[in-house]
Amino acid sequence: MRIILLLLIAAFVMPLSNVEAQKAKTIDELAKMFDASQCKSCHAEIYAQWEKSHHARPLMGVKGGLMLTPLALKKGEKGSTAFSEDDPKKMKISNFPCFKCHLPQAVTHAEDSVAVELTEALLAKDSEKVAKLQITCIVCHNEKAIIHKRELGGPEKGVLYSAKEVTSHPDATFKTVKKSAIMNNSVYCGQCHGLGPNLEFDQAFQCANLYGSYLHNYVSGGGTQSCQDCHMKKGDHLIAPNFNDEKQTSELLASALSLHVETLGYEWLRKANTYTPKVVVTTKITSNAGHRIPDG
Numbered sequence: 001m002r003i004i005l006l007l008l009i010a011a012f013v014m015p016l017s018n019v020e021a022q023k024a025k026t027i028d029e030l031a032k033m034f035d036a037s038q039c040k041s042c043h044a045e046i047y048a049q050w051e052k053s054h055h056a057r058p059l060m061g062v063k064g065g066l067m068l069t070p071l072a073l074k075k076g077e078k079g080s081t082a083f084s085e086d087d088p089k090k091m092k093i094s095n096f097p098c099f100k101c102h103l104p105q106a107v108t109h110a111e112d113s114v115a116v117e118l119t120e121a122l123l124a125k126d127s128e129k130v131a132k133l134q135i136t137c138i139v140c141h142n143e144k145a146i147i148h149k150r151e152l153g154g155p156e157k158g159v160l161y162s163a164k165e166v167t168s169h170p171d172a173t174f175k176t177v178k179k180s181a182i183m184n185n186s187v188y189c190g191q192c193h194g195l196g197p198n199l200e201f202d203q204a205f206q207c208a209n210l211y212g213s214y215l216h217n218y219v220s221g222g223g224t225q226s227c228q229d230c231h232m233k234k235g236d237h238l239i240a241p242n243f244n245d246e247k248q249t250s251e252l253l254a255s256a257l258s259l260h261v262e263t264l265g266y267e268w269l270r271k272a273n274t275y276t277p278k279v280v281v282t283t284k285i286t287s288n289a290g291h292r293i294p295d296g
């Protein structure tokens with residue numbers, strides 16, 4: 001009887017622990033779940049562009065500045081934040097609200113132990129470990145490809161999504177590419193590029209809000225291009241600007257901003273023989289970006 005009871009309990013407990021087992025416990029496990037290195041062999045050019053992009057190093061900061069470090073510091077310590085804890089072991093996924101956009105797979109696929117490991121890696125300035133966490137091909141072409149989950153269900157395992165369908169895709173794991181309703185639409189980028197302050201957290205804060213600016217300033221003023229039209233011409237996955245490349249960034253900015261200056265110099269004769277030099281400068285800066293710059 002005991003044995004039968006134990007077996008029954010086991011039968012009920014097993015599926016639950018299987019669900020748990022799907023979540024990554026370590027940084028390596030999470031990186032492996034979303035590893036996209038196999039895509040390189042066939043999509044070499046796109047892969048090389050992506051590797052240089054900010055999406056390939058979303059927790060590294062500009063020029064390797066490990067920008068999540070303030071959250072890892074001890075609560076109360078100089079430079080720490082409201083999300084910090086007094087002991088790194090207390091850090092949870094929810095202590096990093098930044099994951100919503102900088103590493104969305106951590107919210108859905110990682111246990112709190114990943115947050116502890118990340119905190120310790122940040123404190124140890126272990127860039128190599130932090131660099132393993134990326135917005136990979138699979139994050140964009142699976143995890144973030146569906147926004148109407150109530151109607152369409154969540155992204156399926158072993159399926160990629162793109163702007164068009166590919167019925168037999170030669171990858172060993174991802175055998176089909178389904179058409180995503182949003183992949184070539186600005187709302188796709190808007191999932192992470194922000195509408196404004198993130199008010200849904202117990203401690204509100206603001207990071208990127210370009211999508212808000214795009215909708216309420218560019219589109220409402222008659223703008224017709226999508227983020228992809230301007231940033232992903234011919235499928236370019238560098239998705240410039242790359243702020244680690246100063247030359248390219250300043251060239252892009254120079255081509256995006258035009259400066260028109262008009263000056264008028266004159267002398268003001270206030271009283272006899274007293275000439276005061278004056279100048280009128282009219283400056284017009286025109287940006288052809290689809291939103292405010294800079295952002296974030």
Ligand code: HEC
Pocket residue numbers: 036038039040041042043137138141160161162163164165166169170171172174177
């Ligand atoms: C063995 C080669 C091979 C591998 C590996 C491979 N692909 Fe592909 N992929 C292709 C080919 C070929 C096509 C084009 C099929 C077509 O257009 O009919 C394609 C198409 C695609 C498309 C759709 C393109 C479009 O026009 O919208 C996406 C997205 C894609 N692959 C992503 C990936 C990702 C992500 C990986 C890694 C997880 C990957 N592929 C791995 C060969 C490969």
Ligand code: HEC
Pocket residue numbers: 058060061062065067068096097098099100101102191192193194195198205207208209210295296
């Ligand atoms: C709503 C999505 C979103 C959230 C939430 C978010 N970020 Fe960001 N963050 C972005 C995007 C997108 C960029 C890059 C584009 C831009 O600047 O517009 C960015 C850029 C940054 C940058 C500048 C680039 C760099 O790597 O140095 C820093 C620093 C940053 N985020 C820190 C944080 C921190 C810390 C948190 C959590 C407290 C956070 N972000 C939460 C989306 C977000």
Ligand code: HEC
Pocket residue numbers: 036039040043046047048050055135136137138140141162163183184188228229232234235237
């Ligand atoms: C930040 C999100 C993001 C990442 C990361 C990303 N993609 Fe894409 N990818 C897109 C979007 C969006 C499109 C559709 C662009 C369009 O329709 O204009 C696209 C289009 C494509 C296409 C079709 C290209 C074409 O010429 O039509 C292929 C193939 C592809 N991606 C493969 C990959 C591979 C391989 C990786 C990893 C190396 C990758 N993507 C990483 C967002 C992403």
Ligand code: HEC
Pocket residue numbers: 054055057058059060061062101102103104135139140144188189190191192193227228231232239240241242243296
């Ligand atoms: C999964 C969330 C996510 C998606 C989807 C996404 N991005 Fe990003 N993007 C980010 C984050 C996070 C960064 C900043 C990484 C860092 O800290 O350097 C970034 C960086 C960038 C940058 C580099 C400039 C900068 O300020 O860092 C550009 C340009 C960009 N994204 C454009 C796009 C476009 C266009 C799309 C849609 C095709 C898109 N992104 C989709 C999260 C995302």
Ligand code: HEC
Pocket residue numbers: 186189190193210211214225226227228230231240241249252253256288289290291293294295296
């Ligand atoms: C009409 C073309 C156009 C459209 C539409 C557009 N962008 Fe841009 N974007 C630009 C230009 C031009 C720049 C500035 C030049 C540069 O440095 O690349 C820029 C810069 C950026 C940057 C860097 C911001 C910074 O702080 O300097 C990000 C991130 C970005 N765009 C994301 C997006 C996203 C996401 C969308 C859609 C919601 C979008 N863009 C729509 C043209 C466009």
